Amino acid sequence: EIVLTQSPGTLSLSPGERATLSCRASQSVSSSYLAWYQQKPGQAPRLLIYGASSRATGIPDRFSGSGSGTDFTLTISRLEPEDFAVYYCQQYGSSPVTFGQGTKLEIK
Amino acid sequence: EVQLVESGGGLVQPGRSLRLSCAASGFTFDDYAMHWVRQAPGKGLEWVSGISWNSGSIGYADSVKGRFTISRDNAKNSLYLQMNSLRAEDTALYYCAKAVTMIVRASIDYWGQGTLVTVSS
Numbered sequence: 317e318i319v320l321t322q323s324p325g326t327l328s329l330s331p332g333e334r335a336t337l338s339c340r341a342s343q344s345v346s347s348s349y350l351a352w353y354q355q356k357p358g359q360a361p362r363l364l365i366y367g368a369s370s371r372a373t374g375i376p377d378r379f380s381g382s383g384s385g386t387d388f389t390l391t392i393s394r395l396e397p398e399d400f401a402v403y404y405c406q407q408y409g410s411s412p413v414t415f416g417q418g419t420k421l422e423i424k
Numbered sequence: 425e426v427q428l429v430e431s432g433g434g435l436v437q438p439g440r441s442l443r444l445s446c447a448a449s450g451f452t453f454d455d456y457a458m459h460w461v462r463q464a465p466g467k468g469l470e471w472v473s474g475i476s477w478n479s480g481s482i483g484y485a486d487s488v489k490g491r492f493t494i495s496r497d498n499a500k501n502s503l504y505l506q507m508n509s510l511r512a513e514d515t516a517l518y519y520c521a522k523a524v525t526m527i528v529r530a531s532i533d534y535w536g537q538g539t540l541v542t543v544s545s
Contacts, residue, residue, distance in 0.1 A: 349529060
């Protein structure tokens with residue numbers, strides 16, 4: 317099973333700042349089958365990025381994904397108030413599918 | 425509009441069984457793989473199981489393998505999760521989720537609101 321480790325566990329930033337979230341895999345993620353999700357309290361997750369770098373429908377371009385192999389990054393170029401949430405990475409290239417433990421992005 | 429509505433959750437004793445259902449609408453159900461993902465209270469997301477469009481490919485998390493069975497009925501636009509030998513650690517909100525394509529190895533673009541399963545004596 318591929319273990320995904322996200323860092324940091326909590327990220328404290330202010331609106332307008334740039335956020336960089338990391339997801340490291342215990343082994344290579346095939347074909348960059350890596351997705352990022354955003355989850356707000358009391359809500360279901362929302363797909364942000366798939367295929368490591370492709371934005372899902374309706375996702376603002378301030379969200380971008382990069383990386384390959386074992387190291388992936390989600391970048392939010394300029395934080396808006398609605399971006400403060402928990403973010404999860406997911407690999408779906410190997411069975412079983414696995415999620416990272418999440419990064420909480422909180423307002424500083 | 426895509427809608428996924430889960431049902432069947434509740435309070436169950438350890439060792440007992442429960443069957444979750446998910447009613448799908450707003451898309452061509454048999455064109456897409458489906459998943460169950462759970463989230464224990466205050467914890468992160470855990471993938472439970474996935475099934476391809478024609479049930480030809482099925483996968484399970486190690487934590488549920490041999491106890492849970494995923495299935496689908498394309499004629500009824502429904503997804504199911506049969507959960508046997510339930511344990512306290514299975515307590516979670518269970519989400520029904522739609523894959524972006526017909527295979528299990530795909531990201532998830534729609535989620536239901538979840539059904540809560542509590543395993544306790």
